[in-house]
Amino acid sequence: MQTGYIETTSGVVPPPILRAENVRKTYRRNGISTEVLKGVDFSVNHGEFVSIVGASGSGKSTLLHLMGTLDSPDAGAIWLGDRRIDNLPGRERDKLRNGRFGFIFQFYHLLPELTAVENVLAPELVASSVWQWPFRKKAATRRAEELLERVGLGHRKHHRPREMSGGEMQRTAIARAIMTRPGILFADEPTGNLDEAAGAEIMALLRELNRADGLTVLMVTHNMEMANTTDRIVRLASGRIDPTRQPVQPVHSLSRPPESGRMEYAYRGVG
Amino acid sequence: MYKLVLCWRYLKTRYLALVCVISVMLGVATLIVVNSVMGGFSAKLRDRLHGLLSDVMIEAYDYDGFADPAGKMEMIRKDPYLASQVVAMAPTLEIFAMLQFSYRDMPITKPIRLVGIDPADRAKVGGFAEHLVDPKRKANPTFELDEAARTRMAQAKKPEPLVFQPILNADEPPPPDPVDSRPHEPVSAILGYAIAHFRDREARDEDGTLHDRRTLQPGDEVVLTTVSSAKMAPVFDRFVIADYFKSEMSEYDSQYVFVPLDHLQKLRTMEGKVTSIQIRLKDFDEAPKVVARLKEMFRRQPVEVQTWEDKQGNVLAAIRTEKGILNILLFMIIGVAGFGILAIFSMIVGEKTRDIGILKSLGASNWGVMQIFLGYGLLLGVVGGGLGSLLGLAITTNINEIEHLLARATGQDIFPRDVYYFDRIPTDIQPLAVLLVNVGAVAIAVLFSILPALRASLLHPVRALRFE
Numbered sequence: 178m179q180t181g182y183i184e185t186t187s188g189v190v191p192p193p194i195l196r197a198e199n200v201r202k203t204y205r206r207n208g209i210s211t212e213v214l215k216g217v218d219f220s221v222n223h224g225e226f227v228s229i230v231g232a233s234g235s236g237k238s239t240l241l242h243l244m245g246t247l248d249s250p251d252a253g254a255i256w257l258g259d260r261r262i263d264n265l266p267g268r269e270r271d272k273l274r275n276g277r278f279g280f281i282f283q284f285y286h287l288l289p290e291l292t293a294v295e296n297v298l299a300p301e302l303v304a305s306s307v308w309q310w311p312f313r314k315k316a317a318t319r320r321a322e323e324l325l326e327r328v329g330l331g332h333r334k335h336h337r338p339r340e341m342s343g344g345e346m347q348r349t350a351i352a353r354a355i356m357t358r359p360g361i362l363f364a365d366e367p368t369g370n371l372d373e374a375a376g377a378e379i380m381a382l383l384r385e386l387n388r389a390d391g392l393t394v395l396m397v398t399h400n401m402e403m404a405n406t407t408d409r410i411v412r413l414a415s416g417r418i419d420p421t422r423q424p425v426q427p428v429h430s431l432s433r434p435p436e437s438g439r440m441e442y443a444y445r446g447v448g
Numbered sequence: 449m450y451k452l453v454l455c456w457r458y459l460k461t462r463y464l465a466l467v468c469v470i471s472v473m474l475g476v477a478t479l480i481v482v483n484s485v486m487g488g489f490s491a492k493l494r495d496r497l498h499g500l501l502s503d504v505m506i507e508a509y510d511y512d513g514f515a516d517p518a519g520k521m522e523m524i525r526k527d528p529y530l531a532s533q534v535v536a537m538a539p540t541l542e543i544f545a546m547l548q549f550s551y552r553d554m555p556i557t558k559p560i561r562l563v564g565i566d567p568a569d570r571a572k573v574g575g576f577a578e579h580l581v582d583p584k585r586k587a588n589p590t591f592e593l594d595e596a597a598r599t600r601m602a603q604a605k606k607p608e609p610l611v612f613q614p615i616l617n618a619d620e621p622p623p624p625d626p627v628d629s630r631p632h633e634p635v636s637a638i639l640g641y642a643i644a645h646f647r648d649r650e651a652r653d654e655d656g657t658l659h660d661r662r663t664l665q666p667g668d669e670v671v672l673t674t675v676s677s678a679k680m681a682p683v684f685d686r687f688v689i690a691d692y693f694k695s696e697m698s699e700y701d702s703q704y705v706f707v708p709l710d711h712l713q714k715l716r717t718m719e720g721k722v723t724s725i726q727i728r729l730k731d732f733d734e735a736p737k738v739v740a741r742l743k744e745m746f747r748r749q750p751v752e753v754q755t756w757e758d759k760q761g762n763v764l765a766a767i768r769t770e771k772g773i774l775n776i777l778l779f780m781i782i783g784v785a786g787f788g789i790l791a792i793f794s795m796i797v798g799e800k801t802r803d804i805g806i807l808k809s810l811g812a813s814n815w816g817v818m819q820i821f822l823g824y825g826l827l828l829g830v831v832g833g834g835l836g837s838l839l840g841l842a843i844t845t846n847i848n849e850i851e852h853l854l855a856r857a858t859g860q861d862i863f864p865r866d867v868y869y870f871d872r873i874p875t876d877i878q879p880l881a882v883l884l885v886n887v888g889a890v891a892i893a894v895l896f897s898i899l900p901a902l903r904a905s906l907l908h909p910v911r912a913l914r915f916e
């Protein structure tokens with residue numbers, strides 16, 4: 178259907194790839210309810226590298242989880258292109274997370290029983306049935322090894338997570354997140370646990386994936402320096418997007434097309 | 449696919465899983481061993497219980513017996529249905545008696561059951577000839593003495609007079625010796641094996657097997673005292689031992705003495721009378737019908753018609769009950785193993801909470817996550833069941849060697865051979881039982897993994913990811 182850019186009546190404007198519409202989320206625990214998100218309107222454009230900042234406890238992770246269909250909002254809607262995804266049945270959401278979305282987390286969240294290359298293969302393993310796997314295994318393994326080489330871990334393929342440094346684990350996690358060629362990468366404080374050098378490496382890697390492959394990145398961070406290198410900064414405060422602190426214009430042009438020939442991560446349309 | 453990979457990895461890396469496997473394995477092995485040994489015992493016991501008894505028997509209500517067994521057998525042979533079912537018949541005369549002999553100059557008296565038979569007839573009914581110790585007699589059962597026995601009898605000096613302890617005053621003259629029934633040659637008898645032997649715990653071979661000490665040799669004389677038919681007056685006679693009867697059922701081997709039917713009839717002054725007719729059937733499944741027909745035929749006579757199962761009903765029922773209860777108890781063992789699985793799986797799910805969150809973030813479905821743990825339970829059940837079967841079968845087939853080892857190590861007989869009179873622990877491995885035990889074990893493993901698996905699959909991904 179659509180491949181990245183569509184002509185709209187208002188000119189050549191990329192459609193928002195992901196959009197939160199008046200999203201509300203309230204946690205209830207022991208009779209005490211905390212309204213974390215009080216109506217968030219916010220969208221991410223195709224190929225954008227957006228960072229979300231805000232005080233601790235302001236609901237950044239919550240928003241990320243909602244947009245990544247890991248959780249459901251109490252009210253409002255999440256749109257992927259023109260498809261509403263917050264109320265999809267579980268199976269459909271599983272498919273989205275497996276094929277369209279990639280996640281990386283502050284604590285890497287690798288599977289400790291698997292080696293680096295097996296961790297990278299994990300989404301492919303999840304997607305394949307026992308019968309399909311023998312036919313897919315070879316190509317998938319090759320791709321996983323290439324990805325590990327790309328993130329600079331060619332020499333760590335058969336190490337287990339506990340035998341790797343934090344930076345190495347996070348790079349493995351990034352390789353895993355892009356294994357199934359998703360359009361959007363959700364990153365929750367990906368450098369939160371790393372020292373500056375390792376953090377910078379991760380940022381460079383994300384930026385590279387964003388630039389070269391057209392991967393849309395939505396990143397939560399506390400580090401303003403890093404946030405400043407992204408296309409746009411969104412600030413969450415008291416459950417809403419803080420309008421006073423929004424940059425007037427994104428740092429990078431919205432209409433920047435993905436580099437020619439690298440459509441690998443291009444938004445594949447809906448349905 | 450990840451389900452298989454993770455199942456396998458979890459099995460390999462969790463030593464807790466090993467505990468599960470071992471508990472299933474031990475449960476399965478125990479069930480198989482106990483079932484096989486119990487099966488062996490009860491099959492052997494059934495065999496032995498049947499042993500002396502024929503399929504169907506017509507019995508008198510009292511020791512007086514009934515008359516005209518030949519006529520009755522003739523009636524049976526003339527009945528077309530019975531004639532088609534009955535393979536062999538043997539009249540027997542059974543009575544309590546006392547056996548006396550001297551061993552190393554010590555007078556020994558034992559209560560026994562005395563059975564008068566015609567050896568050829570009795571052998572056809574079954575459960576007799578095959579238990580005779582002398583191999584030549586198995587093919588051709590007779591009371592004839594063999595050469596060795598005859599020489600031993602001839603060599604024996606005039607038999608020492610039996611010493612009866614007088615209950616009278618010591619001053620009074622002792623009662624006259626039993627009437628010396630010479631010149632008539634003593635009639636021969638076949639003695640229960642345990643009457644003429646005893647287990648000597650000292651007499652062990654180097655490899656630990658027990659030996660029997662023989663107190664009576666073929667050719668030795670014994671005196672049997674019983675009562676005559678009508679007046680119940682004591683009667684006695686000398687007999688000479690021809691052979692032993694060894695059914696390995698201690699109740700029989702320690703009690704039964706067989707003598708020729710006609711001689712016992714004469715001794716008890718009840719010529720022509722017997723206490724039972726033993727009948728062998730072509731097909732035991734027909735027994736109820738045969739019994740009904742016989743009851744009908746002899747309804748006016750003072751006789752009872754029973755199958756051997758009726759006669760041993762209580763014991764057989766006890767065996768069945770015992771087996772049933774044992775199996776229930778044993779399945780409780782596997783149940784315990786099942787709760788072990790439940791506990792350990794719950795622990796593993798707790799430990800793996802974050803991994804479950806990760807898998808869900810990678811798009812694993814609830815059902816997929818559930819399958820991991822169900823598959824895990826299945827794998828534990830199958831591996832544990834397989835290993836347990838191997839172990840159980842290995843133990844069962846070598847149970848006698850193991851018993852020897854244990855007996856030697858502990859110096860204690862685990863399997864007292866003098867109680868059972870079996871030389872080996874009998875086993876009976878039933879493939880169906882092994883299969884059922886395995887299916888049960890796998891089912892329990894899966895059943896008890898359902899709850900933790902369900903809990904895992906219903907974990908909220910975000911909560912699982914935030915889990916520390």
Ligand SMILES: Nc1ncnc2c1ncn2[C@@H]1O[C@H](COP(=O)(O)OP(=O)(O)OP(=O)(O)O)[C@@H](O)[C@H]1O
Pocket residue numbers: 204205206211213231232233234235236237238239240911
């Ligand atoms: N399951 C829950 N039940 C109750 N309250 C929750 C739950 N999860 C999160 N919260 C609350 O929601 C608020 C937002 O949490 P969230 O993790 O989204 O914040 P955050 O902005 O990501 O913070 P941080 O920067 O520290 O990661 C917090 O106050 C937290 O206590």
Ligand SMILES: [Mg+2]
Pocket residue numbers: 237238239365
């Ligand atoms: Mg957070």
